Amino acid sequence: MNEILRKIPQNNFDLLLFLVLILISVLLYNRDGKRFLYYYKSFYNKQFEISYGRHLRLTHNFIVLLSVQSILVVSHLLARYLEYCSNYLTNTHLFALSFVGILGYLTVKWVSLYGVSVLFKNERAFHLFSTKSAKTANLFLAPFAVLCLFVYLNYGYSIETVAKLMYVLVSVSVFAKLSTYNYMRKEKLMDVFYFILYLCIFEIVPILWILIGLDC
Numbered sequence: 001m002n003e004i005l006r007k008i009p010q011n012n013f014d015l016l017l018f019l020v021l022i023l024i025s026v027l028l029y030n031r032d033g034k035r036f037l038y039y040y041k042s043f044y045n046k047q048f049e050i051s052y053g054r055h056l057r058l059t060h061n062f063i064v065l066l067s068v069q070s071i072l073v074v075s076h077l078l079a080r081y082l083e084y085c086s087n088y089l090t091n092t093h094l095f096a097l098s099f100v101g102i103l104g105y106l107t108v109k110w111v112s113l114y115g116v117s118v119l120f121k122n123e124r125a126f127h128l129f130s131t132k133s134a135k136t137a138n139l140f141l142a143p144f145a146v147l148c149l150f151v152y153l154n155y156g157y158s159i160e161t162v163a164k165l166m167y168v169l170v171s172v173s174v175f176a177k178l179s180t181y182n183y184m185r186k187e188k189l190m191d192v193f194y195f196i197l198y199l200c201i202f203e204i205v206p207i208l209w210i211l212i213g214l215d216c
Helices: 011-031 033-043 049-050 061-085 095-117 121-155 159-186 192-214
Strands: none
Touching: 011 033, 011 061, 011 121, 011 192, 033 049, 033 061, 033 121, 049 095, 061 121, 061 159, 095 121, 095 192
């Protein structure tokens, strides 16, 4: 019987990127193993929130490193998606453009929201919302990063595979947003009108602009 060999992906940049993601996790674990483990147990218990959650802010190094990890994963997948689906971009630096674009968008979003919170004298709501939003998004994107690594090593990135991963990414993002809103609603810090307004201005509109601009 003939043995069928599967071709293993040989893109050094992709493998290096996944190595960086692993090293970030190793660094976070070495800094505080208990905090790292409690964080990923947040899927089913509240140990992290009780021990660390109330003391964190969006700019805390733990949140920042987790966010860098998430941005790298999303940038990597977005760059692959643009290679297949954009009618304009044939640039070989799509990953760098995606990373800078996402980082710039997040910076503008959080700075704008902080400005609004200062204007209305409600910085506490901003800190709770921004920290909860970042923690939830990073938590949900962690298994997605593992999924991307598994798919890449076993099947590679075809246009069909990338499209399916993008659908999963959108679903994970929507679930994370709803989880954050549910938390804010229980804390009585945001009603449904302001949440919908936030989604329209800072989530939906920028994505539509990007899709139109890239002719995706």
